[in-house]
Amino acid sequence: MSFKIFHGSIRKKLIILVLLATLPTFILYFYTEISNREDKVLRAKNTISRLVNGFSLIQQRVTESTHTLLKTVAAMPAVRKLNEAKAHVILSTLLKANPIYTNAILVDLNGDVVSAGKGGEEAKRLNFADRKQFKEACSTGEFSAGEFVIGKQSQKSIFPFAMPVMGDDGKPVGVVLIGVRLSYYCKLFRDADLYSRAFFGVSDFKGIRIFRYPMSEDVTVGLPIKSEVFRRAEHKGNPGVFETKDSSDVNRIIAYTPLRISSESPPYMYMFIGVDSSEVMEKANLVLLRGIFITLVALSLSLLIAWFVGGSAVAESIEKLAAATRRLGQGDDTLVSGVDYSDGEVGYLAQTLDGMSSLIHKREVERNEALKQLSESEEQHRILFENNPVGICLVNPETNIIEFANPAFMSLLELEDKQLGSLSLFELKYSLDAKIDAGDFKKNILGNGWNAYSVPCVTRSGQMIVVDIVSANIKIKGKDFLAGFFTDITARKHSENKLLEAKEVAEQANAAKNDFLANISHEVRTPLNGVLGMLQLLQTTNLNKEQNEYVDIGLRSSQSLMRVLEDLLDFSKIEAGKLDIYEKPFEVSELLKQCIDLLKVQADEKGIELSGQISTETQDIYLGDVGRLRQILFNLIGNAIKFTDSGSINIDIYSLPHRDTSKERLFFVVKDTGVGIPDDKIADIFESFTQVDGSRTRKYQGVGLGLSIVKRLVLLMNGSMNIESEPGIGTTVLICVQVGRNVSQVVVEFEEGESSAKPRNLNLLLVEDERVNRIMAKKILEKMGHRVTCAENGQQCLNMITKDSYDAVLMDIQMPVLTGIEASRIIRTSPEYADVSSTPIVALTAHATKSDMDAAFDVGMNEYITKPFDKSVLEDVLQRMIGLHA
Structure with a gap:
């Protein structure tokens, strides 16, 4: 009987002991699982917040790249x-x-x-x-x-x-519109692997649903999202998380963020990510229930073992277990129970307790390792913070007081440690010369998200520096701070200012060069026009053979000088990127004939045979800039004549198909038997103002622009150039240009345009301020059979044009009192000159740039002839223009 009482007492004591020993552990485990449940809900909120912010950054980059693309x-x-x-x-x-x-x-x-x-x-x-x-x-x-x-x-x-x-004029003339697909967010959202009932949505600034993934039957794109959801997002204005019912009447945790084109502009779009609250809780509750079940099973097992255990041996084992449990409760998690694991249920319980002790020990080791890593990480961040060359400060956003700063910040602005905690961000010494608007500065520095601002500052010693300030709103241990990153960019700003000054100087120098070339062109063309004109007039008089020869030499010399001037102007235009290519129909055979006819005299004088042929497969009419092609061939053939003392010069022309069926590749081969070029000099001849022989005693003269201009013109015409040469044998130059070949309709217009009106005598008004040019032009026109009246400036032209019926006006551009441009504009637009407003006006000027031509055509001039002019060109223009206006 006493044994039974003792055994019952043992059982009761054992049960009580088991309960007392294991219950704190079970309660601790249960409390841990409850905390994990709450953490899972919090982690779900953080996860969707980070995800929606990531999506907003992607959309912001899309918007910024779209802005840059459309601006371009x-x-x-x-x-x-x-x-x-x-x-x-x-x-x-x-x-x-x-x-x-x-x-x-x-x-x-x-x-x-x-x-x-x-x-x-x-x-x-x-x-x-x-x-x-x-x-x-x-x-x-x-x-x-x-x-x-x-x-x-x-x-x-x-x-x-x-x-x-x-x-x-800086005003809009149109708008470029572009539409952005939002469907690419589907894959991004799927890859995020959120909860099964999560969604991603986008609305515009009015709350109209733009995009939803995945779609459902009760959600429609184009209709407003739920008003409460949009109102909360719109009211806050900043990214956030809240819980509410969505359009499908489902309780959701919703994270949102607004998107702006700029920090001061209102949102143009809102992004939302929502998860089903019940799904989050289901997963959290599942973990909690699993923990409770395990706890109850373990507790029941412990009580069951205590019930069936009896006797002194059991009591001894239980005493060991109790002692081990007490030691475990006191924090000694490395000790074991000392009970034999094979001792039935008590042994199993001891094994379980020892396993728990081992697990607790393992977790304690892991916790200590984590704390050690956290400590090391904090130490690394502290070292990085204190040794960072960028000045960093933490500011209370409510008081604007600088509460903490690293040494770089204190050194940059020469502050003292005692000023921390009392100095306001806006009490720093900013330059008065910067004229900083306080409201604008505060908006940029204290705005939402990341902001950058460059501010001139004055240090305590009075030194002027420029500081680049980047700020961001951050949270440290639940407290809001404004983090400011101050970088000294004084040296960089100084360098930028120097670069800007150098750029301005270079632009001014380039503009001065262009003005100089334009003025030189005008000043050289004006007297050269008089020389050429007088020589052409002299040709029309009765001259003997010797005099004719002298006049011919004078004309050729003047034309050579003109070609040098044209090369200089073309080179200047090419350098400035302002040389244009004008495409129109031309005849290959006529181009070759003109080149040979104009240069044959020079070849004959040196006893050189000049010939050319066109391949039978090459068609005769193409679409291209015949003027530039003629210039290219003149330079190449002229160079060949200059450097060939005997033998021959041959020009071959052939064509090959282009991958674009509307185009063709046209090849020109100029081969001579001249002096040739050494291999080490071939690359140099394409450089500007460069010749193979640069000595003062060189045999062949020239400015060294010919081949440089040829090369650049060929590139402008989408072509290529190749040269082969051997000293003493000769040189072969091959160029290839791209021309249009489908010109059947254009050819008709071209041929019709070539037909000119029958020559007839005209009544002309010549407006020219330079006396020699006026006399020369008047004489040439009179010898053509025309009647000429002269005016010396634009004002005289206006006074005279209504007093007679003139067939055309030949108008100089640059004149005193009133320029030709101004006079032409008045004739075309003023009511006083309505009766003569349609009179043809031909610009006859030494200004030869495209901008001058455009200005002349803009005010209504009909034709444009540059000085010095050829009398046949002038006559052709007059007859053609009068024929068109008859």
Whole structure:
């Protein structure tokens, strides 16, 4: 009986002992699982917050790249001129290179489509005047974002942007529109591997749903999202997380972020990521339930073992277990129970307890290792913070007081440690010369997200420095701070200013060079015009053979001087990138004939045979810049004549197909038997102002521009050039240019345009201020059979033009009192000259640049002849123009 009482007592004591020993561990385990459950909900919020912020950064980069891309496109000349064909090429190329866009469209100020990247004629029937992005781009002149729309061309949900196209006067002439696909977020969202019932959504600034993934039956793109969801996102204005019911009436945890084009502009788009609250709780509860189950099973097992254990041996084992449990509770997690594991249920319980002790020990080791790593990480961050060359400070955003700063910040502004905790960010000494607006400065420094601002500052010693300030709102241990990063950019700013000054000096020097060349051209052409004109007049008189020879030599010398001047001007235009290529139909046979006829006299004088032939496969008429081709051949043949003392010069012309069937490659081969060029000098002859023989005693004269201009003209015509030479044997130059070949329709117009009106005597008004040129031009015109009246400036022209019926006016450009440009504008536009406003006006001037020609044509001049002029050219222009205006 006493044994039973003892055994029962043992059982009771053992049960009580087991309960007392294991219950704290079970309670601790249970409390840990409860905490893990709450952590899972918090981690879910943090996860979707980071994800939606990541998506917003992607969209912001898309917006920024779209802004840069549209700004580049809008600045292109073809787009600014609303050129339909060229704009289509630009826009379609843009779409091929960027599949993220649905379409790119150029519209005029009425919203009508000028050109589209795709869609063709169907797109041209659309109008975008009602679109928000179009209206804002026109009114603000800035890059603008739109709202939810169904693309008029794609018929899909897109998000549009717009960039105004500015004219020369700085006002909009059109708008480039582009639509961005949002479907690429589907893959990004799938790869995030969130909860199964999560969603990603986008709305515009009015809360209209633009995009939703995955879609559901009760969610429709184009309709407003739930008002409470949008109102909370719109009211906060900053990224955040909240819990509410969504459009599907499901309780959700929703993270959101607004997107802005700039920090001061309102949001143009909101992004949302939501997870089902019940799904998050299900996973958290599942873990909790699993822990409770394991706890109850372990506790029941312990009690069951205690119930069946009896006797002194059991009591001894239980005493060992109790002692081990006490030691474990006191923190000695390295000790074992000392009970034999094979001793039935007590042994199993001892094994379980020892396993728990081992697990606790392992977790304690892991915790200590984690604490050690955390300590090392904090030490690394502290060292990095204190030794960072960038000045860093932490500012209380409510008081603007600098609460903490690293040594670099204190040294940069020469502050003292005692000032920390009392010095305001806005009490730093900023330069008065900077004229910083305090509100603007505060908005940039204390704005949301990352901001950068360059500020001139004054250190305590009075030194002026320029500081680049980058700021960000951060949270440290639950407290909000403004982190400021101060970098001294004084040296960089100084270098930038030096570079800007150097750039301005270079631009001024380049402008001065261009002005100098233009003035030299005018000043040389004016007297040269008189010389050539008088020589041409002298040719019309009765001269003997010797006198004719002298006149001919004088004409050729003047023409050589003119070619040097033209080379200098062309070289200047090429260097400035302002030399244009003008394509029109030309005859290859006529081009070859002109080159040989004009240069044959020089070849005959040296006893050189000059010949040329055209391949039978080459057609006679192409589309290209015949003037530049003639210039190329003149330079090549002229060079060959100069460096060939005997033998021959031959010109071969042939063609080969081009991969574009509307074009053809035209080849010109100039082969001579001249002195040749050494191999080490071939590369140098293409350089400007360079000759093979640069000595003062060189045999062959020239300025060294011929081949340099030839090479650059060939490149401008999408061609290539090759040269082979051997000293004493000769030189072969091969050039290839790209020309148009489908000119059947153009040829008809070309042939019709070539037919000129029958020559007739004209009544002309010659406006020329330079006396020699006036006398020369008057004599040449009179010898042609025309009646000529002279005026010395534009004002005299206006006084005389209404007093007689003139067939044409020959107008100089640069004149005193009133220029030819101003006089022509008055004749074309003033009501006083309405009766003579259609009189043909021919510019007869020494100004030879394209800008001068454009200015003349802009005010209504009909033709443009540069001095010095050939009398046959002048007569041809007069007869052709009068014939067209008859």
